[in-house]
Amino acid sequence: MSARRQRLDVHRALNTVAVALIVIVQVYPLAWLFLTALRTEQDFASSNPFSLPGEVTLDNFARAFETGNLGLNILNSLAVTMGANVLIVLLGMMAAYALEVLGFRLRGAVRAIFLVGIIVPVQIALVPLFIDYASVGLLDTHxxxxxPLAGFALPMSIYLFSAFYHYIPGETYEAASLDGAGPYRIFGQITFPLSLNTIVTIVLVNSIFIWNDFIFANTFVLSDGLKTIPLGLQNYIGAMGNVDWTATFAAVCVTITPLMLVFLVLNKAMIQGLESGAAKG
Structure with missing residues (x-):
């Protein structure tokens, strides 16, 4: 027993060390980012950039809004993120509902076609989309x-919703049908309320990528008024490639803080959504 306890203690110690290292690797860049945003330009330029702040100032945050259109960039990113998530959730739910609940011939083939979209790289769509947008007048719009952000996120959304709907008891739908409920009523009163945790999961996961998207915004946005946050950060590059680093770090802090707070508040629902879909599947 003593040898077994010693092995368990060693395993616990190794697990603790591994978790501590992971936390340090994840937390240190964020801590360094926020601390650097509080440093003066002179302090950052004259001393070790990884040292603690010699002087603390909030001027970097004011300069971040003055140098670039940070407020407008945030609004554009918010509009794109919300619009894409609405499409991802609605279309993903409806597609998964048709595949798993309503059912139809060749639904397996249709599901496979959707899942193939997961492995398609976004880069191959840039030129065709640019040409199509230019021809129909969608270029340089939200x-x-x-x-494209919603389209490339749909396959994973459909997969998660399908995995969850597959394990909703069929008796639930049969009882609703016997009470006279049609497919639309079943979807609105049964399927949708049961999907809330999965919806939160999909929204949070996709919001991170949409909020930080650069490739689509850089390709399809031509005017300064529609620039999102990743494009707006280029405003802090001055003449001869000089970068106002402390203002840039302050801008990054402002832009990532809302997403972090939302993630911290809703992380439990996100974990439950992953468990209800992926673990059961």
Missing amino acids: ASMIV
Whole structure:
């Protein structure tokens, strides 16, 4: 027993060390980012950039809004993120509902086609989409970013919703049908409420990628008024490639803080959504 306890203690110690290292690797960059955003330009330029702040100032945050259109960039990113998530959730839920609940011939083939979209790289769509947008007048609009972001996120959304709907008892739908409920009522009163945790999961996961998207915004946005946050950070690059680093770090802090707070508040629902879909599947 003593030898077994010693092995368990060693395993616990190794697990603790591994978790501590993971936390340090994840937390240190964020801590360094926030501390650097509080340093003066002179302190950052004259001393070790990884040292603690010699002087603390909030001027970097004011300069971040003065140098670039940070407020407008945040609004554009918010509009794109919300629009793409609405499409991802609605279309993903409806597709998964048709595949798993309503059922139809060749639904397995349709599901396979959707899942193939997971492995398609986004880069191959840039040139065709640019040409199509230019021909129909969608270039340099919010929709030019929302449509491809939603389209490339749909396969995973459909997979997670399908995995969850597959394990909803069929008796639930049969009882609703016997009470006279049609497919639309079943979807609105049964399927949708049961899907809330999965919806939160999909929204949070996709919001991180949409909020930080650069490739679609850089390709389809031409005017300064529609720039999202990743494009707006280029405003802090001055003449001869000089970068106002402390203002840039302050801008990054402002832009990532809302997403972090939302994630911390809703992380339990996200974990439950993953468990209800992926673990059961």
